[in-house]
Amino acid sequence: MSRSINYSASPLLASRTPVWRSKFIVACLAVAFAGLAGRAAYVQVFGNDFFQRQGEVRFARTLELPANRGRVLDRNGLILASSVVAQSIWAIPEDVDRADPKLRQLAKLLEMPLADLRKRLAHEDKTFVWVKRQVDDPVAKQIAALDIKGIYQRREYKREYPEGEAGAHVVGFTNVEDIGQEGVELAFNAQLAGKSGSRRVIKDRLGRVVEDVRDVVPPVDGPDLQLSIDSKVQYFAYQKLKDAVLQHKARAGSVVVIDTLTGEVLALANYPSYNPNRRQNLTGEQLRNRVLTDSFEPGSTMKPFIVGLALDKGLVTPNTPINTAPGRITIGGSTISDSHPNEVLTVSQVIQKSSNVGTVKMAMQMSPREMWETYAQVGFGQKPQLPFPGAVAGRLRPYKSWRPIEQATMSYGYGLSTSLFQLAQAYTVFARDGELIPVTLQKSADTVAGVRVFSAKNAVAVRQMLGLAAGPGGTGSRAQTMGYSVGGKSGTARKQEGKGYADKKYRSWFVGLAPVESPRIVVAVMVDEPSNGAFYGGVVAAPVFSETVQQTLRILGVQPDMNVKPQIVTEVVEESF
Numbered sequence: 001m002s003r004s005i006n007y008s009a010s011p012l013l014a015s016r017t018p019v020w021r022s023k024f025i026v027a028c029l030a031v032a033f034a035g036l037a038g039r040a041a042y043v044q045v046f047g048n049d050f051f052q053r054q055g056e057v058r059f060a061r062t063l064e065l066p067a068n069r070g071r072v073l074d075r076n077g078l079i080l081a082s083s084v085v086a087q088s089i090w091a092i093p094e095d096v097d098r099a100d101p102k103l104r105q106l107a108k109l110l111e112m113p114l115a116d117l118r119k120r121l122a123h124e125d126k127t128f129v130w131v132k133r134q135v136d137d138p139v140a141k142q143i144a145a146l147d148i149k150g151i152y153q154r155r156e157y158k159r160e161y162p163e164g165e166a167g168a169h170v171v172g173f174t175n176v177e178d179i180g181q182e183g184v185e186l187a188f189n190a191q192l193a194g195k196s197g198s199r200r201v202i203k204d205r206l207g208r209v210v211e212d213v214r215d216v217v218p219p220v221d222g223p224d225l226q227l228s229i230d231s232k233v234q235y236f237a238y239q240k241l242k243d244a245v246l247q248h249k250a251r252a253g254s255v256v257v258i259d260t261l262t263g264e265v266l267a268l269a270n271y272p273s274y275n276p277n278r279r280q281n282l283t284g285e286q287l288r289n290r291v292l293t294d295s296f297e298p299g300s301t302m303k304p305f306i307v308g309l310a311l312d313k314g315l316v317t318p319n320t321p322i323n324t325a326p327g328r329i330t331i332g333g334s335t336i337s338d339s340h341p342n343e344v345l346t347v348s349q350v351i352q353k354s355s356n357v358g359t360v361k362m363a364m365q366m367s368p369r370e371m372w373e374t375y376a377q378v379g380f381g382q383k384p385q386l387p388f389p390g391a392v393a394g395r396l397r398p399y400k401s402w403r404p405i406e407q408a409t410m411s412y413g414y415g416l417s418t419s420l421f422q423l424a425q426a427y428t429v430f431a432r433d434g435e436l437i438p439v440t441l442q443k444s445a446d447t448v449a450g451v452r453v454f455s456a457k458n459a460v461a462v463r464q465m466l467g468l469a470a471g472p473g474g475t476g477s478r479a480q481t482m483g484y485s486v487g488g489k490s491g492t493a494r495k496q497e498g499k500g501y502a503d504k505k506y507r508s509w510f511v512g513l514a515p516v517e518s519p520r521i522v523v524a525v526m527v528d529e530p531s532n533g534a535f536y537g538g539v540v541a542a543p544v545f546s547e548t549v550q551q552t553l554r555i556l557g558v559q560p561d562m563n564v565k566p567q568i569v570t571e572v573v574e575e576s577f
Contacts, residue, residue, distance in 0.1 A: 066157060067194030069178055070222030071184070072171055074231040075264070075443045079162055080171050081185065083178075086158035087140035088133045094126040095150030102146050109139050133176040134158040159185075163231060165273040166238040169289040170229055170441075173276040184227065184441065187387040194222030228264030228442045233257055236551045237544075238269040241525070244544045245271050248530035254290045255544060256424045257552055258522045260431040260513070263439045263448040265266070265386075266521070266552065268421075291421050292384070293393040296507050296526075298411035299424055299491035299537075300475070302375075303351060303359045304430065304462050306411045307437065310362045311373045311458035318461050320349045325355040332405040336360055351465040351489070356412045363402070363411030371407065372399035377453045378426040378436055380418050385438060394418040413491065415560045420509070424524035428468065430487075431519035434459035463487055467516045470542075476510055479481050479542040481550045487519075488512015489546065490537035495529070505529050510541035514549045515561045523548050566576030 028081040072081035089110065096103075098118050107114040110132045123129040134156055135143070144153060159174050163165065172183020180189035197219035237255045245253040261495045263280040274286040288294070303323040310316045327341025338355050350358035363371065376382065395417040397455025402410070409415045418426075428450070435450025454462070466487030490510045493499040511524040525541040525548070534540055553560075 012034070014105040028498065031037050057222050062416060065197035065216070065219045066159060066178065067196050067219035068221040069159065069174070069194065070194070071224045073224055073226045074229050074234075075227065075266075076230065077226070077551040078231045080167055080227065080231070081159055081161050083157040084133040084160055085137070086156055087143075087153040088138065088156050089131040089135060089140075089143060090152055090154055091121060091129055091131050092127055093123050093129055094150070095120045095208045096121050097149065100148060101361045102148050106143060106148060106151065109142055114456045159276075161276040163235065164275050164277065166235045166269065166317075167229070167231070168276050169269050169270045169291070170227070170234070171276065173279065182389070183289070184225065186389050188225055192222045192225055195220040202287060227268065227441055228259070228262075229268070229441070230552075230555060232268045232555050233548075233552050234267040234269060237267040237548045238271065238273070241269055242271045242542050244525075244527055244540065246539050247532065248527060248534060249532040250527045250540075251529035251531075252285070252290060253525070253527045253544075254294070254420050255523070255525045256291050256421055257548065258424055258428060258439060259556075260428055260437065260519050260522055262377045262444045263428075263437045264444055265439055265441050267548075276445045283314050289388070289390060290526075290528075292386070292388055292419055295394045295417040295419050296416050296527075297414050297416065297493045297496070299493035299507075300354045300356075301423060301491040301509065301511050302411065302413035302416075303354065304466060304489055305374055305426070306366075306371070307347060307351060307465065308361050308429070308434075308454045308458055308462045309366060309370065311461060312454055313370070315364065315365050316347045316362060317396060318346065318465065320347050321345070322355075322358045322361055323348065323456070324350075324355050324361075329357045329358065329360055330559075331360070331364070331408045332403065334405050336408060348465045348468055350495050352471075352474045354469070354490070359412050360408045363408060368399035368402040368407050370412065372396065372402075374453065375410075375416070377451070378429055378572070379422050380416060380426065382422075384421055384425065386421070386441060388441070392419055393420070394422055413493065420524050420526045423509075423511050424522050427488075427513060427522045427524070429453050430459055430463045431513040431522050432459075435481065448487075449462045463513070463516060463519070466512060470512060475536075476512070476542045478538055479512060479545045479549075480512055481514060481546045483562055484514050484549060484553055485560075485561055486512055486514040486518040486546070488523075488542075488551055490542055492535060492537045504531075506535040508535055508537040508540040510537050510545045510547060512549075514553060515558070517561060520556060520558050521549065521552055523552070 069083045071079055074080055098121055103117060104114055107117040120129055120131055128568035140153060157178060161171055170183055172180060172185040174180050174185050197217045237257060239255045241255045252272060254270045259266055268291050270290045274282055282420050321344045324342050325343045328335050328337040336356050338357050342353060343357060345353060345355055345358050375396055381394055383393040384391050406415050425439055432450050433456040434454035435452050437448050437450040466489060468474055470479040470486050470488045476488050477489050479486050489509055492506055492508050495505040495507060507526060507528055508530055509526040513519040513522045516542050525544045527540045530540045
């Protein structure tokens, strides 16, 4: 028997709900929907840019597309520096299992201790860390074959230097960021670097590109740079310099070769050097570009400038006799001596025999200002106009402060300082008939105009004297070269040590030109602290000059101007210093 339920009897159902309650609930829902609509409007319209940026920060990345750095070429188009593709190894540390046995193989391929590798993978940045930059391609392929989770590769460019040690101080090198650090790579960094491109992409957490956000901006590769350097001349000069430094157990050496027609630097080398392809454990001794950064008292190589000035002022002629007996002269209480006493010498013989006394007697007929102006005109005391880092100006004190003894010593190269490069450029005055020419490291086919210092007649006269100095009976007779006439001046000077001069430490050099009648090149050689017995510039540096001149003139296609072999020299006249 069914029983019906009387719902109306329930007191809960029987009571009437207040109207305001339902309206309140509807109002709350309306406010909630209005709030959601307002938030949506803010996110989608008013704050859209902000939220787009926040999204991009988390997922979008701008990838740099590196430009290919321009090549550095020698004057004949041979490569001195170029960029090659190299893979760099990076990791997402949180994804790498540091207990993975393959990490041992990875560490071995990267030539680093396993402990160091694990330390890098424990880096605080859990999403990115460099493991090793710019590894060789065969190594990169072996690493890829290991297929270690969390280890990835990125394509970069690495510089290679085919000439190695021979061209290191000219070309220099870049760091792992492809920024020039030394030499031409630093001096012309902005030109060689080009302009990087970019690619805006969205990446997932594993660093994989999902899609491009905007158009790719392609990189602009750096242009090639062609230098005045001749690789063959550079290599030969470096080898001969290295041989001399090792033979004489010297501390270091430098050589520079200048084309007297165009002002081009054909070679610039130093020893010790370094391999720019392998730069581990480099020292300052190896990195120093001594041709430009080291200054020294030039000694007897200054005497031709005094003679040139004396000729220009009409004080002497090449045949004017000068009494140098008894081989010494006293000025202001100080005595200046020749290594070997002579009696009466002509002006030409003063250069040939390198007489300090004869040079001083000419210099003391001039005013300090006249000497200073001539030295300044040929570039002493001024930084070379060459875009090379670290080039020094040397030291040439104002003439107003010169005492008589200082004027005397400056006439034969003491009391001022210069770099080997400044000395080589100064000697272009004699090679170019009295004109000092500007020099350049970039290839130039044009004959360059110079600034007149001496008259052409007197510059030629000094050049003939330099020929005597480099011939039999001169202090630089070992500079003679097979098939070519040469002229030049040797120099030897004690090294400064503290406030005085060291007893047994010398710098030896030779600077000259060839061929004498129509010079095509100027070559300067310096050997620092020879310690194997010989130390005179005519013995230590002159042979390097001779061999460099011969090889360079042959490479340039200059016809020999001598039909006879130079005299074999067994004795060398020692220069005064």
